[in-house]
Amino acid sequence: MNNNLISSEELSNAVLPHNLGNFENIFHSANSEHYRNAINTTTDLVQEFLSRNKKPFSGIEAKEMKEKVQQIDLDQKLSTYDELLAEVDDIYVKHATAFHLPQYVAHLNCPIVIPALAGEILVSAINSSQDTYDQSAGGTFMERKLIDWTAKQIGYDVNDSDGVFTAGGSQSNLMGLVMMRDCFSQKRYNHNIKMDGLSPEAGRFRIFVSDKSHFSNLKNASIMGLGEKSIIKVPTDDRFRMDISLLKKYIKREEQLGNIPIGIVATAGTTDFGNVDPLEDIADIAEQYNIWMHVDAAYGCALLLSEKYRDLLNGIERADSVTIDYHKSFFQPISSSAFIVKNKRELLILKHHADYLNPKEMDEEEIPAQINKSITQSTRRFDALKLWFTLRMMGKEQLAEYTDTVIDLTKDTASMISEDPDFEILSDSDLSVLVFRYIRSDIEDTNALNLFIKMKLFYSGEILVASTKVNGNFYLKFTLLNPITTTEDIHQILTTIKKHGKDFNTEK
Structure with a gap:
C-alpha cells in the first residue's frame, strides 16, 4: 500500500x-x-x-x-x-388541501406513502437528470428496471417492451397518440411524419375514444395537428363504458365518409365513473382493422397489482401502448407516471440525436440514454426513485391490499347510497368513483339543490366532494382513494350532505 x-x-x-x-x-x-x-x-x-x-x-x-x-x-x-x-x-x-384525511373524497388525489416521501428527499437534493447516463448513472438502470417491472404487470414480454417515466397521464396519452399516428403513417403510406411533416392523408385520420374518455385526447389531437375533429367520441353503455356495437358502426361510418381509422383509445378507469372499457373486445376490433390500441390506465393501473380485481384489465396485454399514473393509484407523490409500449422498436420514431447529449456514434447498449424515448422532456427528474423506495419497503402485495380496500369500500358505499331514499346513484364502479345526487320531492330544481350542498361543504372545509354533469344534470361525486377511510366516515359524510340538503329552502 x-x-x-x-x-x-x-x-x-x-x-x-x-x-x-x-x-x-x-x-x-x-x-x-x-x-x-x-x-x-x-x-x-x-x-x-x-x-x-x-x-x-x-x-x-x-x-x-x-x-x-x-x-x-x-x-x-x-x-x-x-x-x-x-x-x-x-x-x-x-x-x-389535506388529501390524507377521510373527509377528502373529491378528485383523483391519493394519499401518499412514507417510503416515497423519503425517496423524494433524495430526488430533490441529488437532482439527477434522467435524460442521459452521465447525468444519472444508476438512476438510468433503476428507471429501466421499474419500466420492465411495470411491463411485466401489464403482461408484456419484457424483452420486447419498453417505456419511460413521464410528467403525467396527459403526456403519456400524447405519446400514445403520436406513436399511433406516426406508426400508422409509416406502415400504411411509407411516410415519415417526423422528417416530412403531416401527409395529405393526415387530415382524414380518425381516432376512436369513448365519450367518457379523458379530455387530454382532444387537446393532444390539436397539438399533433390533427385537430379535435380527428377524435371520434363513441357513446357508452349503461355502465358508461365504450359501447362495442357502436364502435364498430362508427368505424364503418368514418370509412364510408372517406376517413381513415388509425387507432382506438380504451379507458381503464374513467375519471367520472371509474369503469373500464371492454378491453378484449376493443383489442379484437383493433386487430381486425390493423390499427393501434392505446389504453389510458392512468387511474385503473392499480388493478395490475390486485389478484382480487386484476381480471378487470384482461386484454390490456394486447394493447400497443399503455398510460400508467403511479401518482393516482400507487400512492406516489406528484409526479410519477409512465408510458409503456409493447414493441420497443416502435419507440425509434421518437428518437432524435444531439451531439451534446446522445450523438449518433454513441453505443446505446454501452451508454444508454433515456432521452431517446422521451417526447417532450430532456431534463427530467428521477421520479422513479420514489416508486423504487415504495416497492422495496412495502412490496407489491401491500399496495394491492390498499387498492382492494378502497374498491371494497366503494362497493359498500354504493350500497349505502342505493338503499337510502334521499339519494339517487347513477352507476356502480369498477374502481372507486361514485356519481350520485341528493333528492327532495318538494324541490324541483335538483341541480341547484346539489350545487348548494357542494358549495356549503367546500366553504365550511369540513368535507370535500367533487361534482360533474351528466346529460346536463349536476351530480355530486365521490372519488375514494384513501384506504384509511371507513364506512363510518362515509356514513358521516352522507349525513352531513343530507343536513345541508334539508337547509336548502332557508339558506338559498
Missing part, C-alpha cells in the same frame, strides 16, 4: 473551502449543517400540518387568498427560515 496516498477526507479538505461566504446557500458539503437545519425546520412544519388538520380545507375564498399572496414583496428577502416558514404557512400550508 502506498503510504504517500492521502485519504478521501484529506483530499476533500484540501480542495474544498470550509467557508463559502456568499455561497452558503449552495447544496455543498461545506454547507451540510445549513441543509440539515433547513430540512428539519421544514419537516417540523409538515408535522404541524399533519397534527392540526382536522378537516380537508380551510374554506378560504379565492379573493382573500389572492390578497394574501399579493401583499408579499418578493424583492424584500427574509432573514430566517422561521420567518419564511411562518409566511408560507400563512399563505399556503394552512389552506392546503
Whole structure:
C-alpha cells in the first residue's frame, strides 16, 4: 500500500473551502449543517400540518387568498427560515388541501406513502437528470428496471417492451397518440411524419375514444395537428363504458365518409365513473382493422397489482401502448407516471440525436440514454426513485391490499347510497368513483339543490366532494382513494350532505 496516498477526507479538505461566504446557500458539503437545519425546520412544519388538520380545507375564498399572496414583496428577502416558514404557512400550508384525511373524497388525489416521501428527499437534493447516463448513472438502470417491472404487470414480454417515466397521464396519452399516428403513417403510406411533416392523408385520420374518455385526447389531437375533429367520441353503455356495437358502426361510418381509422383509445378507469372499457373486445376490433390500441390506465393501473380485481384489465396485454399514473393509484407523490409500449422498436420514431447529449456514434447498449424515448422532456427528474423506495419497503402485495380496500369500500358505499331514499346513484364502479345526487320531492330544481350542498361543504372545509354533469344534470361525486377511510366516515359524510340538503329552502 502506498503510504504517500492521502485519504478521501484529506483530499476533500484540501480542495474544498470550509467557508463559502456568499455561497452558503449552495447544496455543498461545506454547507451540510445549513441543509440539515433547513430540512428539519421544514419537516417540523409538515408535522404541524399533519397534527392540526382536522378537516380537508380551510374554506378560504379565492379573493382573500389572492390578497394574501399579493401583499408579499418578493424583492424584500427574509432573514430566517422561521420567518419564511411562518409566511408560507400563512399563505399556503394552512389552506392546503389535506388529501390524507377521510373527509377528502373529491378528485383523483391519493394519499401518499412514507417510503416515497423519503425517496423524494433524495430526488430533490441529488437532482439527477434522467435524460442521459452521465447525468444519472444508476438512476438510468433503476428507471429501466421499474419500466420492465411495470411491463411485466401489464403482461408484456419484457424483452420486447419498453417505456419511460413521464410528467403525467396527459403526456403519456400524447405519446400514445403520436406513436399511433406516426406508426400508422409509416406502415400504411411509407411516410415519415417526423422528417416530412403531416401527409395529405393526415387530415382524414380518425381516432376512436369513448365519450367518457379523458379530455387530454382532444387537446393532444390539436397539438399533433390533427385537430379535435380527428377524435371520434363513441357513446357508452349503461355502465358508461365504450359501447362495442357502436364502435364498430362508427368505424364503418368514418370509412364510408372517406376517413381513415388509425387507432382506438380504451379507458381503464374513467375519471367520472371509474369503469373500464371492454378491453378484449376493443383489442379484437383493433386487430381486425390493423390499427393501434392505446389504453389510458392512468387511474385503473392499480388493478395490475390486485389478484382480487386484476381480471378487470384482461386484454390490456394486447394493447400497443399503455398510460400508467403511479401518482393516482400507487400512492406516489406528484409526479410519477409512465408510458409503456409493447414493441420497443416502435419507440425509434421518437428518437432524435444531439451531439451534446446522445450523438449518433454513441453505443446505446454501452451508454444508454433515456432521452431517446422521451417526447417532450430532456431534463427530467428521477421520479422513479420514489416508486423504487415504495416497492422495496412495502412490496407489491401491500399496495394491492390498499387498492382492494378502497374498491371494497366503494362497493359498500354504493350500497349505502342505493338503499337510502334521499339519494339517487347513477352507476356502480369498477374502481372507486361514485356519481350520485341528493333528492327532495318538494324541490324541483335538483341541480341547484346539489350545487348548494357542494358549495356549503367546500366553504365550511369540513368535507370535500367533487361534482360533474351528466346529460346536463349536476351530480355530486365521490372519488375514494384513501384506504384509511371507513364506512363510518362515509356514513358521516352522507349525513352531513343530507343536513345541508334539508337547509336548502332557508339558506338559498
